[in-house]
Amino acid sequence: MSGWLPKSPKARRRLYLIAAIAPVLALAAGLTLWGLSDSISFFYTPAQAAAAKPPPGRSVQLGGLVQPGSVVKHPDGRVEFVVADQQATATVHFSGDLPDLFREGQGIVATGSFRKDGEFEARQVLAKHDERYMPREVSKALKEQGEWRGEGSPPPSYQTDAAQP
């Protein structure tokens, strides 16, 4: 074979191995860095979104509690509702079937982007498997806002106040 390869078979094997590993690693590292800079999506509560002002059209997640009484279901399948945290609210537009666990007072995470008029256009709305479970970001954000009543207790919904006469 060519003269520039090392003579020892051991060294040669090592060289082949490096020659095989290096491009794959470089590819994986490059793609990962690119992917992480480009396709991550930020999570905001309404108050955080108001402060951070993500550019319209950028994919983000908006999480909070569905404000009771705010859900408007149109006959053509469109839905509007208001997601709230302690300090701010955001109107969410969504077209399609809401998850089975969606209800007023429930913590949800909507994936989508803000429109130019500041309202949120959701591509997907997630509620969780377990009716006692609250999306972690929502619970964390609520904890920081002093609106938390401990693990396992029902979500700190505004519904309880609204429901009681």
Place this chain on the structure above:
Amino acid sequence: MIVEIGAFALAFALALSLAQAILSAVARVRRSSVLAGAGQGAAIAAFIALAIAFASLMYAFVVSDFSVANVAANSHTAKPLLYRVAGTWGSHEGSMMLWCLALTGCGAAVAAFGRDLPAGLKSLTITVQGLLGVVFLAYTVFASNPFVRIANPPVEGRSLNPLLQDPALAFHPPALYLGYVGMSVVFSFAVAALIEGRVDAAWARWVRPWTLAAWAALTVGITLGAFWAYYELGWGGWWFWDPVENASFMPWLIGAALLHSAIVTEKRGALTGWTVFLALAAFSFSMLGAFLVRSGVLTSVHAFAVDPTRGVLLLMILGVTAGASFALFAWRAPTLSRGGLFAPISRESALVLNNILLAAATTTVLLGTLYPLIREAATGEAISVGPPFFNLTFMPLMAALILILPAGPLLAWKRGDLQGVIQRLWVAALIALACGLAAFALISPRKAFSAAGVAMGAWLILGALVELAERTRAFRVSAGESWRRFVGLPRGAWGMTLAHLGLGVFVLGACFETGWKVEAAQTLPIGGRLALGEYSLVLDDIRGVDGPNYEAERGLMRAFKGEKLICEPTPERRLYSTGGQTTSEVSICTRGLDHLYVVLGERRDAAGQPVWLVRAYWNPLALLIFLGPAIMAVGGLVSLSDRRMRLAAGRRLVEAAA
């Protein structure tokens, strides 16, 4: 009483595991066969004790004993028997019991069936398995005991989450846990071999069946999970790159890498260090999975209500176990023997490349899964990494793997003949290319990536067939001779061909489904019609139906292709009275390999008239997505049944070496 027996048996299993570890370790040091036998006895006894504990818990669930906190929180008298049984492992505590049952079961299996293992290796393996048992049993007994009683038992339980009341999900955890925990034996074998300082062909031969069994179980578990997500969540999707899904996918990928590197170690005595490393990594990823799923550190559609202190404990178990084993690896690996040499073009090289790609792909999945955690710890910003990231990083690496895959089995060991391989494969390559181009041209909307995926799926399937033709020398010798060879192929060869074929079937189905699914959603009054490409759906009626523990609205529909009636879907929307949760019961019509997928949404009012939101998908070749992995799992089992996989063959190998 039975619950007390269960609680005692659980604690006793912990003591027995400790005895198992200590007796076997001392047996190894003193080279005492009596003590080794006692250690093996303890291992089997630990399994029996845990089986009793598990049966007691199951009994408490079946008879709805709500004085047990775990039963009260996760069961209900109105729940069907299957889900009362499955409720045993439906909760965190119960799933840890299942984990421990599998763990002690694996230890008992090594003790009972490992007759052909060298005494030292066997004792050490049982010691390590016993230590793992001690750690996880201690966690279960002290931090997540399912037998805790409550002082004032409620009259009725809180019921299992209705989404989990599903046959696929009832059997998903046992399969998954068998896979996760099956890797523990591989782990124990690796640690034992590192302590013994000997990793050779015989060792690889013992490790391979365990890896195969665990990998096949994981394949089944992951597929059941994906299938469940597909028809139960009602989103029409089957894989979301969700952290909890990734948690089971990473050990699967590492397991696949380990299967291949163990072949090199077995046949050629090479890659010893790497194979051991993968064996340690596979179980570490399993434990990472348990931590990710149960700790609640990650946001996931599949996450459950969790207790953060337990997450910390699981993280500590993961840190100590993985840390200690990798430290041992770093210390002992340099002493392992380096095996045979091979040319850059050879079967070994192809398998090395396979391993590099699988390992790199696993790393990208790991990074994508953990990056949100790291980022949040560092900056406090909450982010999520979704499908775009994985499409960008994981897919190209898999594409590279798929490209080289059909060539591997055709290459000879040590020094392969690339030209010969190209000669054998160029027809397959051309046909695959034609399939991709046809998919791109014929199906609208045109999608380049999906068409490339179709070409790759075809390439894998054709590659597997070419490989089969090579082995049977089809078209080169007489048909009878080929048939004789075909029937006489070793099961291991069948297993490999099936696994590769299954991957191809899966890739084909996945690319077709994602590329060319048709979707439509609309609110329909009774008698309304929803158009879906060349198909249409008519909502004839909505009827109220009573289930065992739910009430449902059932849509009576007719589906047409053009004007021809093809089926009558009956999707449901169920309201479970306990917990007040609604779920949708998707209706799927299978037409050949295609699915017509219908979801009944909620009722709304349009000008006084009730309308229902109806969503439907036409999922072409969707069945292949689940059929492919099933073929892969069957391939794994067929390989496992190979005579040469049995341990007796390993004994002959040792005797030959001695």
